[in-house]
Amino acid sequence: MRPVAAASDPTKHFFQPIIVCLTMASVALTLFVIWISLHDLSLMRAGREKFVGLDNYIRFLGDPRAMAALWRSVLFTTLATVIEIALGLAVVLFLDRDFAMKRLVRTLLLVPIIMTPVVVGLTWRFLFDPATGMANYLLSLGGISLVDWLGSPQIALFSVLIADIWQWTPFVILLVMAALESAPTDPLNAARVDGAREWQVTWYVLLPMLRRALAIVALIRAIDSIKAFDLFYIMTRGGPALSTETLNYYGYIVAFTNFDISYALAIAIILTVFTNVALLTMYSVLFPKTGDR
Amino acid sequence: MAQLSIRSVSKSYGAVQVLDDVSVEVEEGSFVVLLGPSGCGKSTLLHAVAGLNPIDSGTIVIGDRNVTNLPARDRDVAMVFQSYALYPTMTVAQNIAFPLKMRGLDRRTSDEKVAGVARLLQIEPLLARLPRELSGGQRQRVAIGRALVRDPRLFLFDEPLSNLDAALRTELRAEIKRLHQSIRRTMVYVTHDQTEALTLADKIVVLKAGRIEQTGTPLSLYDDPDNAFVAGFIGTPRMNFLKAVVVDDGKALTTGEARVDISHLKTKLENGKTVTLGIRPEHLDEKQGVALPLAVDVTERLGSTSYVHGALPSGETVVAERREDQPRFGETITLRFKPGLARVFDGDGNRIR
Incomplete structure (x- = not known):
């Protein structure tokens, strides 16, 4: 039986209308998008659209450029998330001791997060300039042959990845550091007394305690990476030779360069479904129902 | 070892x-x-x-x-x-x-x-x-x-x-x-x-x-x-501490009206020296010995025994155990203790034996 207080809780009159409005808005929009994706609406042929059923979705499956973009999105998201989490965690474990200027270091870590993506993208474009960039200058000091960071189809995606890692690893650091500071220290001492070496204390006791925080940060980073657009737009515009074109970016090109609105929306729907399935799988792996609940 | x-x-x-x-x-x-x-x-x-x-x-x-x-x-x-x-x-x-x-x-x-x-x-x-x-x-x-x-x-x-x-x-x-x-x-x-x-x-x-x-x-x-x-x-309720003065060439203390014999102490104390007398609550429930009048404030009844909180005429507060009666607020009772069970401490809190 429900408690009386919950049944007659007057605060529901405040949040229920908002939930209804938001639900209606998103359901209506989603239905409208699906409806349009079932037509062949194109701004080049205004007024001549007709219902085409699943044609746009079938077209997607047979579109090599779309499939390559989807693969690139998966690759970029996986690499960015894994590297940012691993690197962020390593930095947090390293920073978890008292040293001079710790506060300064922590403040400096915030800088990449605060900077707007446009500035970050431009800065990295300058750094990666094959002739005048800092990256190649540093390589030349080490006597290593120069790299065409953004001009080579094999390398450009990884150059954007480097910029993304530079900008978002500090975010991982901040959240994991907060989790670390709120974690109890007695179990770590207990493990030391129980005979664990420092790496065993970290591996068996500390990391499992941080698992939930790491999982949440990984989810946030994965969602952000799938949607990444700004760095690609500023650094490479999907090039060279489409080598950095993610599915998100391809959808933008289809919509605003080719004006093929229906196909662009079909791509958006596919991306959304794909993302949701991937994240729900990830979520159920990270938060098993029988485990930490 | x-x-x-x-x-x-x-x-x-x-x-x-x-x-x-x-x-x-x-x-x-x-x-x-x-x-x-x-x-x-x-x-x-x-x-x-x-x-x-x-x-x-x-x-x-x-x-x-x-x-x-x-x-x-x-x-x-x-x-x-x-x-x-x-x-x-x-x-x-x-x-x-x-x-x-x-x-x-x-x-x-x-x-x-x-x-x-x-x-x-x-x-x-x-x-x-x-x-x-x-x-x-x-x-x-x-x-x-x-x-x-x-x-x-x-x-x-x-x-x-x-x-x-x-x-x-x-x-x-x-x-x-x-x-x-x-x-x-x-x-x-x-x-x-x-x-x-x-x-x-x-x-x-x-x-x-x-x-x-x-x-x-x-x-x-x-x-x-x-x-x-x-x-x-150590001990609960805690020991009572009373101010006392040495008299009779170090053979006794006076605290309020009471006179406490300390001739059993090995250390000889000078007349007029101020010391602290420590008496545990359970040692204040004797039939004979040194008498202290206590104005009862609160009595805690624990079933098997009771603790009486009150004040001496000097204003010092005292807790005493009472096994037989349970005095009420406002009553004045007489506490008695054996001088041998009281402990004497000097001004720095060190024990005088």
Whole structure:
């Protein structure tokens, strides 16, 4: 039986209308998008659209450029998330001791997060300039042959990845550091007394305690990476030779360069479904129902 | 030979001296309690013994090994924490098995030992649960199990019962006592609760502000305290302290109207010297002896006995035990005590014997 207080809780009159409005808005929009994706609406042929059923979705499956973009999105998201989490965690474990200027270091870590993506993208474009960039200058000091960071189809995606890692690893650091500071220290001492070496204390006791925080940060980073657009737009515009074109970016090109609105929306729907399935799988792996609940 | 010897250990955090030249000898198989108010350094000392807190100077010897500079894992001690300090992501069985796993014990022996400890502590039904699914008392049992499973040279308890409610505390206290009697292992136990100290210890070390005030058996601290701090800290309700003046060439004291014979003291005191007279509440319920008139304020009835709170004509407040009657507010009663049971302390709080 429900408690009386919950049944007659007057605060529901405040949040229920908002939930209804938001639900209606998103359901209506989603239905409208699906409806349009079932037509062949194109701004080049205004007024001549007709219902085409699943044609746009079938077209997607047979579109090599779309499939390559989807693969690139998966690759970029996986690499960015894994590297940012691993690197962020390593930095947090390293920073978890008292040293001079710790506060300064922590403040400096915030800088990449605060900077707007446009500035970050431009800065990295300058750094990666094959002739005048800092990256190649540093390589030349080490006597290593120069790299065409953004001009080579094999390398450009990884150059954007480097910029993304530079900008978002500090975010991982901040959240994991907060989790670390709120974690109890007695179990770590207990493990030391129980005979664990420092790496065993970290591996068996500390990391499992941080698992939930790491999982949440990984989810946030994965969602952000799938949607990444700004760095690609500023650094490479999907090039060279489409080598950095993610599915998100391809959808933008289809919509605003080719004006093929229906196909662009079909791509958006596919991306959304794909993302949701991937994240729900990830979520159920990270938060098993029988485990930490 | 002592199982643990702490020799001249000092430690300070910045300008604060937490441990000041502390030396303690713990005999093999004995139960030693470090007792003191919060901030006296008792937990710091225990952490130093465990190897979790480096010390500034001094030596710590466990068995015949100088462990002063060894890390915690090489000291072969087990510790039970106030916060239980269970590994939150491991089940009870995994928690208890952790010290064995760290020592590379094979799975089958480890499982047998865990089962044995679980049987001893009656936590067998809990083995598959996670710590957060347990009550406070169950968690502390698991923590004790994790300490027991390894058979270490030394058990350290850091206020293990402080987070439990009163009934559980009494129950687990008896259980720890029983455990010590059955396994006869050396245990060092930190607490601020003098009842725990008196009931558990073979030997109590009373600490105050990083220094040892007195070391001795529970009864010797109770009957024969070295100073007013120990006298006041041990025993509940606490000892009454009254101002008194030496008269009759050091043969007696006067406190208010009362005259207390102190001719049994070996130390000769000068006339006119001000001292403190300490009398325990249970010693104020005599049929004869020195009389003190008490204006009753409050009577606490505990069933088997009562405690009367009130004031003497001098304004000093006194707590006295009454076994037979229960005086009410406003009454004036006469308390009597035997001079031989009163303790005398000088102006610095040191005992005059």
